[in-house]
Amino acid sequence: MGGVIALQTASNMTSPLLPAYTIGYITQSSTILEFSPTIISLILAGKVGSNISSELGSMRVTEQIDALEIMGVNSLSYLVLPKIIAAVMFFPILIIFSMALSLFGGWISLLISNLCSTETYLLGIKTDFKVFNIVYALTKTIVFGFLIASIASFYGYFVKGGSINVGKASTQAVVISSIAILIANFILTQMILL
């Protein structure tokens, strides 16, 4: 992702008035502010959301959740709560990795295409770097993680019927959590950045 941002910025920079380090700067700010938290969360909604939903859905249709209830286990807190906590805690770590990899990808792509030197790229990354942007990105990710895990759990936990309904619930969970991420992204940007 970082590689594509860097290449597209470099190819569109036709004005000689713009300094070369702008490539690094744009790569850094778009990666940290938007691409890493939002795009990766959308990918995670597909991967983790469908996983959670289908796992809980299968447990429901094969009466495993009923078995937990019969044993006296609160199935909601036993099955859903750890998933929400895990998502809220580990999605930000993944996003930090994705930021680092994205910036590294930008550097590699520029190095290969010989569009910008390493020093200039690093200068761009350091230019106007705000720690607050990282905090903002991680705050968004925590909210997205909560939304993904809770929406997917809801659709999986309350599935009715058989395996076809598990598939449907999984698809619904991904669609609804993706939409929720986009709406939450807009609201959070309004609240935090403006």
Added chain:
Amino acid sequence: MIEINNVSKSFNNRQVLSDISGVFEPGKVNLIIGGSGEGKSVLAKCMVGLMEVDSGQVLFDGRDFIAMNREEKTLFREEIGMLFQGAALFDSMTVEENIMFPLSMFTKMTKGEMLKRVNFCLERVNLSGRNNLYPSECSGGMQKRIGIARAISMNPKYLFCDEPNSGLDPKTSILIDALIKDITTEYKITTIVITHDMNSVIEIGDNIIFLYDSKKWWQGNNKSIITTDNPEILNFVYASEFMKEIRTSMQGNRNFLMFLFGIVTTLFIS
């Protein structure tokens, strides 16, 4: 002892259970039988609180289960074991972990004590040494037996079995029936089995409740079900033409024996 009083349940204005009452005694295998869709599983789920009843009472040794709050129900459920239709074993756990699960959740046993209990339960269902298998590696009959082992691991006072023989061959079915019967009499458990397997009805039915048209239609045991004249029961028990022929021939033989007995008695008296 479990007692149900006037239990009713409906779904979307369709009455599934109407004023069902009955007593299920400990140390006996109590069967709830009936055709498909007659509400057998619904009744069992209402009794254990997996479904809410519309009206009625479910008393476990005099304790009103329906009147309990969520915490009380959760605590009380430690006394209930249930074998589900598909065994409902946890896919991600081994056989050992499945049976150990309720022990680790609700007892303060050490790992060694839990392992001892797991091995005892596995031995009880003739599955010693299968600790490390996953449910997907076990046959249907094995899964049912593991389900029973998990259900009895906490020494329950009440055992519910939802169609324990469904999808099993006759030999394995007999094995499961015998196991349920043994466990029930040995530990004086109040066992309720939901079934429409006639072999189970004849083999282990100490007390049988027949559900029909959303009502308790008939109550008896494995002896009286053979001799009853209730037409709905007869339709259920002798559903196939083959079974009807057997019954007719049995009745013929009985009439012939009665005739012989009458002649002998008359001769003897005269």
